[in-house]
Amino acid sequence: MSILSRIRRRRPVIPDGLWMKCQSCEEIIYTKTLYEGNKLCPKCGYHYPLSARERIALLCDEGSFVERDAYLIPLDPLQFPEYLDKQEKSRSKTKEYEAVVTGVGRIEGIATAIGVMDFGYIGGTMGSVVGEKVTRLIEHACTERLPLLVVSASGGVRMQESIIGLMQMAKTSAALYRLRQARVPYISLLTNPTTGGTTASYASLGDVNIAEPKALICFAGPRVIKQTIRQELPEGFQTAEFLLEHGLLDMVVPRPELKATIARLLRYLLNLPVAGPEAAA
Numbered sequence: 001m002s003i004l005s006r007i008r009r010r011r012p013v014i015p016d017g018l019w020m021k022c023q024s025c026e027e028i029i030y031t032k033t034l035y036e037g038n039k040l041c042p043k044c045g046y047h048y049p050l051s052a053r054e055r056i057a058l059l060c061d062e063g064s065f066v067e068r069d070a071y072l073i074p075l076d077p078l079q080f081p082e083y084l085d086k087q088e089k090s091r092s093k094t095k096e097y098e099a100v101v102t103g104v105g106r107i108e109g110i111a112t113a114i115g116v117m118d119f120g121y122i123g124g125t126m127g128s129v130v131g132e133k134v135t136r137l138i139e140h141a142c143t144e145r146l147p148l149l150v151v152s153a154s155g156g157v158r159m160q161e162s163i164i165g166l167m168q169m170a171k172t173s174a175a176l177y178r179l180r181q182a183r184v185p186y187i188s189l190l191t192n193p194t195t196g197g198t199t200a201s202y203a204s205l206g207d208v209n210i211a212e213p214k215a216l217i218c219f220a221g222p223r224v225i226k227q228t229i230r231q232e233l234p235e236g237f238q239t240a241e242f243l244l245e246h247g248l249l250d251m252v253v254p255r256p257e258l259k260a261t262i263a264r265l266l267r268y269l270l271n272l273p274v275a276g277p278e279a280a281a
């Protein structure tokens, strides 16, 4: 037996995925700690992406979320090569029918219309169904006078639907204009990454625009801009912190404080009495 194989035999067997290297600080972290703690790196606090359902569990009171329009699925209007195949793969990977989950849930007891994008489904891209579900949610919020929260995570407009995808920018924005006329509040939460047509429509139109720390938020990505203008980009360009400093965002809120912050904003925007320790303060 060679030395190498003897060493191999003595080495304890570590199951795959028990430890991982943090993609931000490169420290070795215990995967279980990550998954039990809202997916934050325990060493550097890096915010790992959440699926739509994980995000709903984080923000909504337990068992309060009731989904709407769950089974809307897109057609393939342009007969784009492999589009149906891609949908099928994303559906089995994420167990979702599209890149956004919409419904009504309670946040610290406040009934709220909630839409959450799932980046795992074709990069959280916006096609006809994402636009339609978000628009229906806005219209429902308007009719029922429910405050609206949309959590974005998106690669932009879905190119497989081309102009039909692009149209969703105007459609969702017009619906939000009506919501504003009805004086129903809207909070937008932008998470890593929120880009393209999603940034350029509903994600940026909140009465309050919040982002998670270090989230990439942009229309065109840094590489595209760099190649186009052939100039060095400023430090931290297109991160949530940079955009907060330059006026595109209102707040950058770490994940553990999100629910309480959103609830506090909702109470303020809806003119509800303050709750819990705030009331005593």
Ligand SMILES: [Zn+2]
Residues within 6 Å of the ligand: 022, 023, 024, 025, 026, 027, 041, 042, 043, 044, 045, 046
């Ligand atoms: Zn880390």
